[in-house]
Amino acid sequence: QNNIRLNLDGKISDHIKYGVTMAVREVSRNYPTESAGSIFGKLRQQKPNMPSVWPNGFPADNGDSGNPLVISTNQTGYDKNKEIVIETKANLSIDIPWVKGLNLSANAALDNSTSNDKLWKTPWYLYSWNGTSLDASGQPELERVQRGYTNAELTQNFVEARLMTMNVLANYQANIGKNHHLKLLAGMESIQGNTMDFMAFRKNFVSTAIDHMFAGGDADKNNSGSAKKEARLNYFGRVNYDFQSKYLLEFVWRADGSYIFPENSRFGFFPGLSAGWRISKENFFTGVTGVISDAKIRASWGRTGNDRITPYQFLSSYGFATAVTDIYVFNGNVENRVLNELRIPNPNVTWEVANQSNIGIDLYFLDNRLSFSAEYFNNLRTNILWTRNASVPASSGLTLPSENIGEVVNKGAEFQVGYNGQAGELTYNLSANVSFNKNRIRFWDETPGAPDYQKSTGYSMNTSLYYKAIGIFRDEESVDKYPHWVAARSGDIIFEDVNGDGTINALDRVRVDKTNIPTQTGGFNVDVSYKGIFASVFFQWATGAVRNNYMEMQGQIGNYTQTDIDGRWTPENIDASKPRTWNRYNEYWRNNQNTYWLQNTDYLRLKNVQLGYNLPANICRKISASNVQIYLSGLNLWTLTEVEGHDPEVTSNTGYPLNKTYNAGITITF
Numbered sequence: 056q057n058n059i060r061l062n063l064d065g066k067i068s069d070h071i072k073y074g075v076t077m078a079v080r081e082v083s084r085n086y087p088t089e090s091a092g093s094i095f096g097k098l099r100q101q102k103p104n105m106p107s108v109w110p111n112g113f114p115a116d117n118g119d120s121g122n123p124l125v126i127s128t129n130q131t132g133y134d135k136n137k138e139i140v141i142e143t144k145a146n147l148s149i150d151i152p153w154v155k156g157l158n159l160s161a162n163a164a165l166d167n168s169t170s171n172d173k174l175w176k177t178p179w180y181l182y183s184w185n186g187t188s189l190d191a192s193g194q195p196e197l198e199r200v201q202r203g204y205t206n207a208e209l210t211q212n213f214v215e216a217r218l219m220t221m222n223v224l225a226n227y228q229a230n231i232g233k234n235h236h237l238k239l240l241a242g243m244e245s246i247q248g249n250t251m252d253f254m255a256f257r258k259n260f261v262s263t264a265i266d267h268m269f270a271g272g273d274a275d276k277n278n279s280g281s282a283k284k285e286a287r288l289n290y291f292g293r294v295n296y297d298f299q300s301k302y303l304l305e306f307v308w309r310a311d312g313s314y315i316f317p318e319n320s321r322f323g324f325f326p327g328l329s330a331g332w333r334i335s336k337e338n339f340f341t342g343v344t345g346v347i348s349d350a351k352i353r354a355s356w357g358r359t360g361n362d363r364i365t366p367y368q369f370l371s372s373y374g375f376a377t378a379v380t381d382i383y384v385f386n387g388n389v390e391n392r393v394l395n396e397l398r399i400p401n402p403n404v405t406w407e408v409a410n411q412s413n414i415g416i417d418l419y420f421l422d423n424r425l426s427f428s429a430e431y432f433n434n435l436r437t438n439i440l441w442t443r444n445a446s447v448p449a450s451s452g453l454t455l456p457s458e459n460i461g462e463v464v465n466k467g468a469e470f471q472v473g474y475n476g477q478a479g480e481l482t483y484n485l486s487a488n489v490s491f492n493k494n495r496i497r498f499w500d501e502t503p504g505a506p507d508y509q510k511s512t513g514y515s516m517n518t519s520l521y522y523k524a525i526g527i528f529r530d531e532e533s534v535d536k537y538p539h540w541v542a543a544r545s546g547d548i549i550f551e552d553v554n555g556d557g558t559i560n561a562l563d564r565v566r567v568d569k570t571n572i573p574t575q576t577g578g579f580n581v582d583v584s585y586k587g588i589f590a591s592v593f594f595q596w597a598t599g600a601v602r603n604n605y606m607e608m609q610g611q612i613g614n615y616t617q618t619d620i621d622g623r624w625t626p627e628n629i630d631a632s633k634p635r636t637w638n639r640y641n642e643y644w645r646n647n648q649n650t651y652w653l654q655n656t657d658y659l660r661l662k663n664v665q666l667g668y669n670l671p672a673n674i675c676r677k678i679s680a681s682n683v684q685i686y687l688s689g690l691n692l693w694t695l696t697e698v699e700g701h702d703p704e705v706t707s708n709t710g711y712p713l714n715k716t717y718n719a720g721i722t723i724t725f
Contacts, residue, residue, distance in 0.1 A: 056080070056081065056082045056083070057080070057081045058078070058079070058080050058081075059078070059079045060076070060077070060078045060079075061075075061076070061077045061078075062074070062075075062076050063075040063076075070149060070150040070151070070152050071147070071148070071149050071150075072147075072148045073145070073146065073147050073148070074144075074145070074146045075143075075144070075145050076142075076143070076144045076145075077141075077142070077143045077144075078140075078141075078142045078143075079139075079140070079141050079142075080138075080139070080140045080141075080142075081137070081138070081139050081140075082136075082137070082138045082139075082140075083135070083136070083137050083138075084135070084136040084137075084138075085133060085134070085135055086133070086134040086135075086136070087126060087127050087128060087129065087131065087132075087133070087134065088126070088131045088132045088133065088134055088174065088175075088176050089126045089127070089131070091711045092707060092709035092710060092711065093126075093709065094123050094126060094127050094711075095123075095709050095710070095711050095712070096606075096608065096708070096709035097121050097122075097123050097126065098123045099606065099608070099613065099614065099616075099708075099709075100117075100608045100609075100612065100613030100614055101117055101123070101613075101614055102117060102613075102614045103614065105117045107122060107123075107124050108124065109182060109184075109195065109197060110194060110195075111194065111197075113181075113182040113197060114181050114182065115181060115182060115183070115184075116181035116182060116183035116200050116202070117181075121181075121202060121203075122181055125179055125181065126179075126203075130179050131176065131177060131179045131203055132174070132175040132176040132177040132207075133173075133174075133175050134172070134173070134174045134175075135172070135173045135175075136170065136171070136172045136173075137170070137171050137172075138168065138169070138170045138171075139168065139169050140166070140167070140168045141166070141167045141168070142164070142165075142166050143164065143165045143166075144162070144163070144164040144165075145162070145163050145164075146160065146161065146162045146163075147160065147161045147162075148160045154227075155229070156227050156228045156229045157225070157226070157227045158225070158226045158227075159223070159224070159225055159226075160223070160224045160226070161221075161222070161223045161224075162220075162221070162222050162223075162224075163219075163220070163221045164218075164219070164220045164221075165217070165218075165219050166216075166217070166218045166219075166220075167215075167216070167217050168214075168215070168216045168217075169213070169214065169215050169216075170212075170213070170214040170215075171211070171212075171213050172211065172212040172213075173209070173210075173211050173266075174209070174210040174211070174212075175207070175208075175209050175266045176203070176204050176207065176208050176209075176210075177203075177204065177207045177263045178201050178202075178203055178204050178205060178206070178207065178263075179201075179202055179203045180199050180200065180201055180202065181199075181200050181202050182197040182198065182199055182200065183197065183198050183200050184196070184197055184198070185198075204258075206258050206259045206260060206272075207258070207260035207262075207263045207266075208256070208257065208258035208259075208260070208271075209256070209257055209258075209260070209266060209267075209268060209271060210254065210255070210256045211254070211255050211256075211268065212252065212253070212254050213252065213253045213254075214250065214251070214252045215250070215251045215252075216248065216249070216250040216251075217248060217249055217250075218246070218247075218248035219245075219246070219247050219248065220244065220245070220246050221244070221245045222242055222243065222244035222245070223242060223243055224240065224241070224242040225239075225240070225241050225242065226238075226239070226240050227239040227240075234298055234299045235296070235297075235298060236295075236296070236297045236298075236300075237294075237295070237296055238293075238294070238295040238296075239292075239293070239294055239295075240292060240293040240294075241291075241292040242290075242291055242292070243288070243289065243290045243291075244287075244288070244289045244291070245286075245287070245288055245289075246285070246286065246287040246288075246289075247284075247285070247286045247287075248284070248285045248286075249282065249283065249284045249285070250282065250283050251280070251281075251282045252280060252281055252282075253278070253279075253280040254277075254278060254279050254280065255268055255276075255277075255278045256276060256277040256278065257271025257272065257275075257276045257277075258271060258272065258274075258275050258276070259271060259272030259274055259275065260272070283366075284314075285314055285366075286314045287311065287312060287313050287314065287362075288311075288312040289309060289310065289311045289312065290309070290310040291307070291308065291309040291310070292307070292308050293305065293306070293307045293308075294306045294307075299336065300333060300336065301332070301333045301336040301337070302330075302331075302332060302333075303329075303330065303331035303332070303333070303353075304328075304329075304330050304331075305327075305328070305329045305330075306326070306327070306328050307326065307327040307328075307357070308324070308325065308326045308327070309324070309325045309326075309359075309360075310322055310323070310324050310325075311323055311325065311360055311362075311406075313362040313406075314366065315362045315364060315366045315367070315368075316362070316369065316404060316405055316406070317369040317402060317404070320403070320404070320405035320406070323360040323405070323406040323408070325357070325358045325359050325360050325408075326357070326358060327355065327356065327357025327358065327359075328355065328356055328357070329353065329354065329355035329356075329357075330353065330354055330355070331351055331352065331353040331354075332351065332352045332353075333349070333350070333351050334350040334351065334352060335347065335348070335349045335350040335351070346420060346421070347418060347419070347420055348419040348420060348421070348422055348423045349417070349418070349419040349423065350416070350417070350418050350419070351416065351417045351418075352414075352415075352416050353414070353415050353416070353417070354412075354413065354414040354415070355411075355412065355413055355414075356410070356411070356412040357410075357411050357412075358408060358409065358410050358411070359408075359409045359411065360406040360407065360408055360409075361406065361407040361408075361409065362406060362407075364407070364440050364457070365457070368398075368400065368401050368404045368440075368456055368457055369400055369401060369402050369403075369404050370400050371396055371397075371398070371399075371400045372396070372397045372398055372400075373394050373395065373396055373397060374394070374395060374397045375392045375393065375394055375395075376392060376393040376394075376395050381393040397454070398454050398456055399453065399454060399455060399456050400456060401456035401457060401458055403458075403459070404440070404456070404457065404458070404459065405438065405459055406438060407436065407437075407438045407439050407440060407459065408436065408437050408438050409434055409435070409436045409437075410434070410435045410436075410437070411432065411433075411434045412432065412433050412434075413430055413431060413432035413433070414430070414431055415428065415429060415430035415431070416428070416429050416430075424474060424475055424476055425472075425473070425474045426471070426472065426473045426474075427470075427471070427472050428469075428470070428471040428472075429468065429469070429470050429471075430468065430469045430470075431466075431467075431468045432465075432466065432467055432468070432469075432492075433464070433465075433466050434464065434465045434466075435462070435463075435464045435465075435497075436461075436462065436463045436464075436465070437459075437461075437462050438459035438460075438461075439459065439460070439461030439462065439463060440457040440458065440459055440460075440461070441457060441458065441460055441461040441499065441500055442455045442456070442457050442458070442500070443455055443458065443460070443500045444500070445499075445500045445501055445502045446500050446501065446502065446503055460498065460499075460500065461496070461498060461499055462496070462497035462498040462499075463494055463495065463496050463497060463516055464494065464495050464497055465492060465493070465494040465495075466492070466493060466494075466495075467490060467491045467492030467493060468490070468491050469488070469489070469490040469491075470488065470489050470490075471486070471487070471488040472486070472487050472488075473485065473486035473487070474486075480585055480586055481583070481584075481585045482583070482584050482585075483581070483582065483583045483584075484580075484581070484582040484583075485579075485580070485581055486579070486580045487577070487578065487579045487580070488577060488578055489575065489576070489577035490575065490576050490577065491574065491575050492574060493515065493574050494515050494516055495513060495514065495515060496511055496512050496513065496514060496515070496516060497512070498512065499511050499512050506554070506562065508553070508565055508566060509562075509564060509565070509566055510566070511566065514566055514568050515568055515569070515570055515572075516570070517570045517572075518566050518567060518568055518569070518570055519566070519567065519648065520564040520565065520566055520567075520648070521564060521565060521566075521567050521648050521649050521650045521653070522550040522551070522559075522563060522564055522565075522644075522647055522648065522649040522650070523550065523551040523553065523563070523565055523649070523650050524548045524549065524550065524551075524644070524649045524650045524651035525549050525550070525551045526548075526549045526632075527546065527547070527548060527549065527624050527631055527632065527633070527634055528543060528544070528545050528546065528547050528548075528549055529545065529624075529629040529630055529631075530545050530629055531544065531545055533545075534547075537549060537552075538552040538557050538558055538559050539559060540559050540643040540644075541643075542643070543643070545624070545626075545629070545635075546624035546625075546631075546634055546635030547634060547635070547642065547643070547644060548634050548644035548649065548651050550563060550644070550647075550649065551563065553565055564648075567601070567650065567653065569599065569600065569601045569653075570600065570601070571600050571601065571602055571656070571706040572600055573597035573598060573599045573600040573656075574598065574599030574600070575597065575598045575599050576595075576596070576597045577595065577596050577597075578593065578594060578595040578596070578662075579593070579594045579595075580592070580593045580594075581593075587668050587669040587670065587671060588666075588667075588668050589665075589666075589667050589668070589669070590664075590665065590666045590667070591663070591664070591665045592661070592663070592664050593661075593662045593663040593664075594659065594660065594661055594662065595659075595660050595662045596657075596658060596659040596660065597656070597657065597658060597703075597704070598657040599657070600656045600657075601653045601654060601655060601656060602653070602654050602656050602698070602701075602703075602706050603648075603652050603653060603654075603708075604652050604653070604654040604701075604708065605645075605648075605652040605708070606708045606709075607639055607640055608639070609637065609638075609639065610636070610637055610638030610639045610641075611638055611639070612639060615636070616699070616700055618699050618700070619633070619636075620636075621633075623635060623636060634651070654697065654698060655697050655698075656696070656697075656698055656703040656704075657696065657697065657703070658694055658695060658696035658698070658703040658704070659694070659695040659696070660691065660693070660694045660695075661691075661692045661693040661694070662690065662691065663688065663689070663690055664688065664689045664692060665686060665687070665688040665689075666686065666687050666688070667684055667685060667686035667687065668684070668685050668686075669682060669683070669684050670682075670683040670684075670685070678723075679725060680723050680724060680725050681724050681725060682722075682723075682724040683721065683722070683723050683724075684721065684722040684723075684724075685720075685721050686718075686719070686720055686721075686722070687717075687718070687719045688717070688718045688719075689715070689716065689717050689718075690715065690716040690717075690718075691713050691714065691715050691716065692715060700712075
């Protein structure tokens, strides 16, 4: 990465100041042709009785899983990305001399970026052994096997983007007498941008020695491109008032206009109001100031809008069909592609709206050494865009537009406590925070006739339906005694007959009110220093989330984890709590989502530890330094969790595991 940044600040007069900033960044990234998640997933598939490298150093063929030692290198090609970003900004500030407290300012920013990605995929080779053939020296006779791509192929993507932002602001502040303080702000902002992208693809390269587009074959080549524009116009303002720093009021407003919506609903008005009361400033509070140094109660309500949705949903959109049968020939040899309407427009589409309210209290005790903060919030999102694809079946043949029909409420509380103290030359700071939150769908499109226990209304967003796993069939007798899936046998997972009709089917699925988002998060931090020695420790935790620990590539195509094998059902262990071995998704309890695979992701993690020493000043002066600091730090050092083999913060089964990181260094300041 290469960076250069230029800053110029100056003033034309005592009342007029200006500034110009320019930053250029060039970033080159080199990746293998496979993603980190794909490489780790194939690593999990490796079988323990198969080598990764043969004694002669050749990479081994482990079947369909490939060999991570090869696919993580440039033996399969490369994926190179080069990005250039140029950011410029100019500002002008004018203090109006004949109106005390009035300031006018203008800002303009222009950001240009280009991204060029080149993905070059080449055939790669592994070496397999039939398990019996040996050469004269007793080594396995290996066969060279081609994996990956039969022919080299090249994909290039080019993206160019420009974004211009301009705003003007007017700030005014005044003191009315000694007790009244007023601040006013008003402004407008214009945002305009455009993006262009182009893609080209070719395969059937004669040789991997030339990795340029012209050397590819004419068969199976492709190219495409697109462009888009965006524009937003916003007006906003703020009014602040306080009386003796005791009673605090603030009113904010925004009138935002977006190209996303039709003209009649392009602008949305989003106001907000907050108030604070410094109780500790009241005369009746003087009797407790020795214990409670400061106290404040605050409350707020505000409305914000969201336009980050697919644009132009109020218009009919059209696209070319891509199937071979969608090309018609006219006038003998002129090919014409079919142009289809892609969606039904929604002329009433408008802003998603969030109504946010909270109330809180801030307390400081013992001359501000002890602090406590608590807040309760209630956020209601309305007009959420959603399609009626549950109440209108796909058999209708309709491609429905998104509509502003969804409503979701999110409630919770946050708490913080801290203490800072000193004992002689020992200083210390302790702090902790915890937050609780839970969202719930108030209205959503539901399938008519669905049982109440399967509806999403009343549950958290992004919940799913699962068969409820209640045990393992210990033998054929237990299979015969309980309703079961067709072809169920000993060692299979038992699905609960939820509706009691004696049959296991889709009506026995239940909605699990947990997702991969925690409902409680928190942290605890300790900072200590003594003379030149300092140390800090930070813990974090999260609870209330689950992850689906299902991984398809197991069985003949890949390996199992030790957790799956230990304690599994076998004819000798019929009272097991884990099912028998399986092959990919062939079993009904593998290809039907069920609660057996849900894993609790609660965790407590020692996130960071740092230990250091600042050399005495007299030693620093000997080397003409103002400060010399030696430090040692560790990241992700310890985790307490039920999740095995994965990071509990990562929801994907192929997510790369978290690394423990140790750092040691010295910082010298001159």
